Amino acid sequence: MxxxxxxxxxxxxxxxxxxxxDEKDMPVMPTTPESEQEGMTKTEEPEYPRNVKILLEEASKxxxxxxxxxxxxxxxxxxxxxxxxxxxxxFEGFDVVIYIDDTNFYYDVYVPSEGAKxxxxxxxxxxxxxxxxxxxxxxxxxxxxxxxxLLGLRYDCDDKRHNHGDTERDYYxxxxxxxxxxxxxxxxxxxxxxxxxQSGDEQILSFGVSDGFPQSCAGMNxxxxxx
Numbered sequence: 001m002x003x004x005x006x007x008x009x010x011x012x013x014x015x016x017x018x019x020x021x022d023e024k025d026m027p028v029m030p031t032t033p034e035s036e037q038e039g040m041t042k043t044e045e046p047e048y049p050r051n052v053k054i055l056l057e058e059a060s061k062x063x064x065x066x067x068x069x070x071x072x073x074x075x076x077x078x079x080x081x082x083x084x085x086x087x088x089x090x091f092e093g094f095d096v097v098i099y100i101d102d103t104n105f106y107y108d109v110y111v112p113s114e115g116a117k118x119x120x121x122x123x124x125x126x127x128x129x130x131x132x133x134x135x136x137x138x139x140x141x142x143x144x145x146x147x148x149x150l151l152g153l154r155y156d157c158d159d160k161r162h163n164h165g166d167t168e169r170d171y172y173x174x175x176x177x178x179x180x181x182x183x184x185x186x187x188x189x190x191x192x193x194x195x196x197x198q199s200g201d202e203q204i205l206s207f208g209v210s211d212g213f214p215q216s217c218a219g220m221n222x223x224x225x226x227x
Contacts, residue, residue: 051085052069052100054085055067055085055100056069058085059088059098061088062088064094064095065091065097065098066096067097067098067100068097068098068099068100070100070101070102071100071102072101072102083100083105083216083217083218084105084209084211084217085122085218086107086120086121086218087121090119090120091107091109094110094111094116094118095110096108096109096110106218106219106220106221107218107219109220109222109223110223110225111194111222111224111225112224113196113197113224113226113227114196114197115193115194115195115196115197116193116194117192117193117194118194119190119192120189120190120191121189122190122211123188124188125156125188126154126157126187127187127188128157128169128211128212129188129189129190129209129211130169130184130209130210130211131146131175131184131207132146132208132209133145133146134146135177135179135180135205135206135207136205136206136207137179137203137206138203138204139204139206144177144178145177146176146177146180146182146207147175147176147177148173148174148175149173149174149175150168150172150173151172151173151174151183151184152171153170154170154171154172156187157169157170169212172184172185172186173185179194179195179203180207180222181193181195190209194222194224196227197224197225197226197227199226199227201226202223202224202226203224203226204221204222204223205220205221205222205224206219206222207219208220
């Protein structure tokens with residue numbers, strides 16, 4: 001049975017109330033002709049941005065994925081242009097909560113203490129999937145850098161847009177630290193290996209993912225159980 005997607009929208013309604021001591025004292029209200037009633041515009045539901053509608057539709061197919069939508073600015077541009085929406089089959093076997101608001105778009109992914117592997121699939125064949133340069137542990141302000149190793153030119157990249165090899169986006173790569181190993185070595189898929197949790201407590205690994213352009217990105221919180 002498909003799970004209902006949780007969608008939280010802030011909406012305000014104003015009700016008018018009147019009271020009377022005797023029903024007979026109530027004034028007789030004129031009846032609006034049917035022709036006028038038919039012409040009246042009904043209050044319409046807000047139109048979700050295209051990306052949000054796609055995400056809600058896709059997420060409804062998965063029992064392990066919940067979407068929390070707190071967006072109030074109902075525009076693709078105001079919502080951030082094009083937040084990265086991964087193929088949701090990437091999260092098979094893991095509970096995921098996806099949060100949307102007016103300034104942020106991020107995934108909470110719950111993984112076991114012994115570690116996990118995720119293959120985040122995104123976009124068309126020549127799409128670039130970049131891992132951020134730093135990570136935050138338990139949402140502390142201290143930055144933990146990723147080491148990066150370039151793995152060679154991406155031949156799936158459309159070299160008509162620039163001189164091929166001039167930017168880091170033209171290359172496959174490996175990024176790693178003591179908590180995560182990220183490998184982008186094939187079209188459309190960023191392979192993430194979450195290493196075992198040695199801390200003894202639940203830990204949160206926070207980082208960003210983008211396609212190389214600032215308007216298309218998403219935050220990732222890997223919430224890893226204690227050992």
